[in-house]
Amino acid sequence: MVATIMTQNMAFQANSPADDQAMLATLGLAGIDELFAAIPPDMQTSAFHLPAGLSEMEMTRRLAELADANARNLVNFCGGGFYDHFIPAAVDALAGRAEFYTAYTPYQPEVAQGTLQAIYEFQTAMTRLTEMEVANASLYDGGTALFEATMMAFRITRRRRVLIDEGVNPIYRTMLKCYSANLAFEFVEIPLRDGLADRAAFQAQLNRDVAVVIVQNPNFFGCLDDLSDLIAEAHRSGALGIVSVYPLALGIVKTPGAMGADIVTGEGQSLGLPLSFGGAYLGFMTTRKLYVHKMPGRLVGATQDAQGRRGFVLTLQAREQHIRREKATSNICTAESLCALRALIYLSLMGKTGLVEVAELCAANASYGWQKLTAIPGVKPVFHANFFNEFALSVPANAADVISALIDKGIAAGFPAGRYYRGMESVMLVAFTEKRTKEEIDYLAAALEAALC
Amino acid sequence: MKLIYEKSVAGRRAVRSPRRTVPGRELIQKRLLRTQPAELPEVPEIEVVRHFTNLSRLNFSVDTQFYPLGSCTMKYNPKACEVVAQHPGFVGIHPLWPQLRGGGQLTQGALRLLYETERLLAELTGMAEFTLQPLAGAHGELTGAMLIAAYHRDRGNAKKHIMIPDSAHGTNPASAALAGFQVVVAPSTAQGTVDVKKLKGFINAETAGMMMTNPNTLGLFEPDVRRIADLIHAVDGLMYYDGANFNAIMGRCKPAEMGFDVCHLNPHKSFAAPHGGGGPGTGPVGVVERLRPFLPISRVVKTRDGTYSLDYDYPKSIGYVAPFYGNFSVLVRTYAYLLLLGREGLRAVSDHAVLNANYVLNKLKDIFPAVSDHCMHECVLSAKSLVAGGVRAMDIAKGLIDRGFHPPTVYFPLIVPEAMMIEPTETETRETLDAFIQAMRDLAQTARANPAALHAAPVTTTVGRLDEVAAARNMDLAFEGKFLHPNGVL
Ligand SMILES: Cc1ncc(COP(=O)(O)O)c(C=O)c1O
Numbered sequence: 001m002v003a004t005i006m007t008q009n010m011a012f013q014a015n016s017p018a019d020d021q022a023m024l025a026t027l028g029l030a031g032i033d034e035l036f037a038a039i040p041p042d043m044q045t046s047a048f049h050l051p052a053g054l055s056e057m058e059m060t061r062r063l064a065e066l067a068d069a070n071a072r073n074l075v076n077f078c079g080g081g082f083y084d085h086f087i088p089a090a091v092d093a094l095a096g097r098a099e100f101y102t103a104y105t106p107y108q109p110e111v112a113q114g115t116l117q118a119i120y121e122f123q124t125a126m127t128r129l130t131e132m133e134v135a136n137a138s139l140y141d142g143g144t145a146l147f148e149a150t151m152m153a154f155r156i157t158r159r160r161r162v163l164i165d166e167g168v169n170p171i172y173r174t175m176l177k178c179y180s181a182n183l184a185f186e187f188v189e190i191p192l193r194d195g196l197a198d199r200a201a202f203q204a205q206l207n208r209d210v211a212v213v214i215v216q217n218p219n220f221f222g223c224l225d226d227l228s229d230l231i232a233e234a235h236r237s238g239a240l241g242i243v244s245v246y247p248l249a250l251g252i253v254k255t256p257g258a259m260g261a262d263i264v265t266g267e268g269q270s271l272g273l274p275l276s277f278g279g280a281y282l283g284f285m286t287t288r289k290l291y292v293h294k295m296p297g298r299l300v301g302a303t304q305d306a307q308g309r310r311g312f313v314l315t316l317q318a319r320e321q322h323i324r325r326e327k328a329t330s331n332i333c334t335a336e337s338l339c340a341l342r343a344l345i346y347l348s349l350m351g352k353t354g355l356v357e358v359a360e361l362c363a364a365n366a367s368y369g370w371q372k373l374t375a376i377p378g379v380k381p382v383f384h385a386n387f388f389n390e391f392a393l394s395v396p397a398n399a400a401d402v403i404s405a406l407i408d409k410g411i412a413a414g415f416p417a418g419r420y421y422r423g424m425e426s427v428m429l430v431a432f433t434e435k436r437t438k439e440e441i442d443y444l445a446a447a448l449e450a451a452l453c
Numbered sequence: 454m455k456l457i458y459e460k461s462v463a464g465r466r467a468v469r470s471p472r473r474t475v476p477g478r479e480l481i482q483k484r485l486l487r488t489q490p491a492e493l494p495e496v497p498e499i500e501v502v503r504h505f506t507n508l509s510r511l512n513f514s515v516d517t518q519f520y521p522l523g524s525c526t527m528k529y530n531p532k533a534c535e536v537v538a539q540h541p542g543f544v545g546i547h548p549l550w551p552q553l554r555g556g557g558q559l560t561q562g563a564l565r566l567l568y569e570t571e572r573l574l575a576e577l578t579g580m581a582e583f584t585l586q587p588l589a590g591a592h593g594e595l596t597g598a599m600l601i602a603a604y605h606r607d608r609g610n611a612k613k614h615i616m617i618p619d620s621a622h623g624t625n626p627a628s629a630a631l632a633g634f635q636v637v638v639a640p641s642t643a644q645g646t647v648d649v650k651k652l653k654g655f656i657n658a659e660t661a662g663m664m665m666t667n668p669n670t671l672g673l674f675e676p677d678v679r680r681i682a683d684l685i686h687a688v689d690g691l692m693y694y695d696g697a698n699f700n701a702i703m704g705r706c707k708p709a710e711m712g713f714d715v716c717h718l719n720p721h722k723s724f725a726a727p728h729g730g731g732g733p734g735t736g737p738v739g740v741v742e743r744l745r746p747f748l749p750i751s752r753v754v755k756t757r758d759g760t761y762s763l764d765y766d767y768p769k770s771i772g773y774v775a776p777f778y779g780n781f782s783v784l785v786r787t788y789a790y791l792l793l794l795g796r797e798g799l800r801a802v803s804d805h806a807v808l809n810a811n812y813v814l815n816k817l818k819d820i821f822p823a824v825s826d827h828c829m830h831e832c833v834l835s836a837k838s839l840v841a842g843g844v845r846a847m848d849i850a851k852g853l854i855d856r857g858f859h860p861p862t863v864y865f866p867l868i869v870p871e872a873m874m875i876e877p878t879e880t881e882t883r884e885t886l887d888a889f890i891q892a893m894r895d896l897a898q899t900a901r902a903n904p905a906a907l908h909a910a911p912v913t914t915t916v917g918r919l920d921e922v923a924a925a926r927n928m929d930l931a932f933e934g935k936f937l938h939p940n941g942v943l
Contacts, residue, residue, distance in 0.1 A: 012798075339729075
């Protein structure tokens with residue numbers, strides 16, 4: 001009788017009440033509470049105002065209700081660094097294999113070759129995509145990756161001053177400021193000049209105290225730049241160049257490696273990860289071999305066993321917290337391994353040609369969108385630079401209000417720049433991926449025109 | 454196995470790109486474009502599918518093996534939690550939508566899920582409020598240490614040090630340092646808990662706080678935790694709780710009632726979110742009332758009309774520690790798990806986690822000396838008695854692999870020589886534990902009778918022990934097509 005009642009309460013506890021009794025008897029104990037004798041009774045409480053457990057069916061229904069309370073079928077032109085790309089079915093099918101997702105960080109290499117080889121292949125993909133020499137296994141997201149890269153630059157240069165372009169995603173700049181509160185370093189934000197990094201303003205600030213120049217390409221406004229000259233200028237004063245990138249754009253866009261970047265970071269969401277309300281995402285970092293000992297995060301290297309068989313291990317671990325503790329290059333432990341696996345599978349499916357094609361399609365859709373939207377009376381491009389798949393428009397109204405009005409038409413028309421940039425209340429950012437069709441873009445243009453008159 | 458790059462043949466492909474629906478082409482100047490396409494694999498879909506399917510089979514995982522990796526809480530990850538997390542109504546929502554004017558209506562379900570998860574975690578820990586932003590346990594620690602720094606700055610306190618026990622996980626000191634603190638190591642007694650007398654000698658006006666996990670990494674409850682909290686609070690310091698070991702006490706104790714002011718939890722341990730081979734995780738952070746103003750923004754709030762929205766109006770907030778609201782897809786699993794278990798289920802978790810760990814300890818402590826006769830959710834055994842015969846904890850670990858078990862944690866805690874930290878979790882049957890116990894006993898025998906056999910282990914895996922020194926020296930971190938495999942065995 002009692003057994004049935006207890007079983008009710010025992011979701012995911014493997015043993016039966018009879019097992020419990022037998023095991024307690026082995027331990028010479030009369031009841032479970034005795035196992036907790038080491039905890040002073042006044043620290044044990046039964047006052048938990050928590051709901052009773054649900055069956056799987058009830059829980060599933062509840063979660064479906066919550067999921068259904070979110071918008072579906074909205075036509076999305078909102079980007080801001082996070083994009084609505086198509087994900088081939090094989091990504092979910094393969095990353096959904098429990099041998100991958102129910103494993104831990106690969107501390108025992110002989111029983112983690114699947115994870116380790118995948119990370120090595122991911123590292124390889126990221127070096128090829130960015131044209132850099134080494135990549136780590138993953139970091140939390142694009143913003144924390146940028147913070148980690150900044151700290152890395154301090155270790156390399158032994159300087160503590162940062163010049164950061166205002167075209168770097170304002171969310172990431174806000175994060176960097178948050179992290180800098182307790183660390184002695186100084187930030188200088190350099191305003192844009194017609195949408196691009198202001199060379200003269202950087203030059204005026206560059207001196208022997210500057211550790212690093214941080215830029216983003218394409219930047220928050222979607223503008224594309226060749227940053228080679230700026231990075232070279234940074235190098236001349238002994239500073240490093242960090243470039244934050246949108247990895248899918250690198251299907252066609254000039255690489256940070258080709259621009260001379262020292263450290264590259266980015267948000268890997270565009271590579272086969274759903275938007276998923278902001279996470280789980282994928283921070284990544286690539287750099288030059290020269291700096292590998294200063295790098296944060298796990299690294300996987302190829303090696304051999306005694307029989308000469310190739311295998312993969314976590315390597316250069318002397319950088320990490322479990323060995324170096326407070327002197328480690330980072331505190332990171334659990335990172336975003338499964339997301340890196342998704343990115344690798346995505347890149348393997350897209351392949352050498354497919355990634356170019358999807359990037360071209362995004363850019364072509366954006367070009368068409370630009371023509372349609374700038375043809376609307378009163379709507380003007382804010383900048384003159386080339387763009388990849390996103391651009392800034394000024395509208396003859398408050399952009400936040402305009403976007404709000406279009407939600408009722410089933411469109412997330414973009415992101416209001418005024419949310420993060422003072423004086424840009426009439427500016428909206430509009431993003432295009434391969435998922436948008438001509439029909440949808442025409443619908444956006446018509447709806448925007450209607451909303452403005 | 455060959456690398457995916459070694460399977461690449463020019464001209465092959467997996468995906469077919471969608472048709473272009475718009476007239477015209479992109480208008481990007483050539484100088485802004487890359488000159489060569491990235492050398493990504495050229496493979497048909499079936500090769501990609503076979504490649505990753507076969508790679509996955511090289512892993513040990515919770516779904517295939519007992520995985521008693523101490524401190525990591527490798528419990529079963531319910532399939533229902535996986536399935537609900539894939540709902541298109543969750544995966545398809547853009548994180549910027551609720552920041553649009555009137556955009557809150559687009560994500561009511563997601564915001565409500567976050568709000569309710571925060572409330573459940575607050576009730577479980579006794580904390581006043583939670584942030585779900587931190588993206589893993591160590592990120593929670595960093596957030597917590599930054600909250601401690603913000604508190605002291607606000608009070609005009611000149612604080613420098615954080616106390617951390619010598620048994621602590623490496624992320625604790627690393628996180629404290631990243632928040633600008635110096636680390637003072639608090640020594641343990643021979644019994645393996647914090648030596649309060651010695652700790653007292655280290656505490657002074659510059660003490661910002663103390664980070665502890667309870668039970669600690671030796672699987673022992675820190676009996677003096679409240680006394681320690683009093684000592685720290687007496688100098689206006691704050692107590693930080695590393696929730697990695699929450700599986701031992703959930704549904705029974707509340708960290709706030711032990712005297713902690715800030716805590717993080719590891720849903721990818723305690724709440725059965727899968728570990729993903731190294732993430733994604735999450736690291737929700739809870740605080741007592743007086744630290745509430747410093748929590749990261751945005752905050753999810755429930756408005757008077759019963760709807761949910763984001764609030765940024767916290768002038769003392771430390772700011773954004775993550776771009777959005779945390780690792781949402783992991784938080785969905787967390788919420789689902791909490792709903793499935795409920796009040797009684799969560800307490801039953803710790804009951805059975807502790808029972809299973811003590812069962813293993815009881816049946817092994819005669820051959821592998823333990824720090825203590827009793828433990829909480831995990832036990833730390835030592836292989837030091839085998840060292841004279843040339844066998845180390847790592848050799849036992851490799852021997853377990855050949856018997857089909859994932860090894861326990863052997864790289865820490867640092868204060869126990871030849872440590873083997875075993876955490877069975879509540880989701881394992883008695884038969885599994887018995888089989889593991891038998892394997893450990895057999896291995897102890899092998900260690901004495903034939904140590905060479907253990908040095909050769911594992912022999913059942915596709916590779917044997919790998920040359921880590923060569924890996925560090927050669928630094929082959931990315932495939933350049935130059936790798937030589939002398940025997941041609943792949
Ligand atoms: C005691 C302890 N603290 C902190 C951490 C760090 O957590 P995470 O890996 O989620 O960052 C771990 C993880 O192994 C741990 O065992």
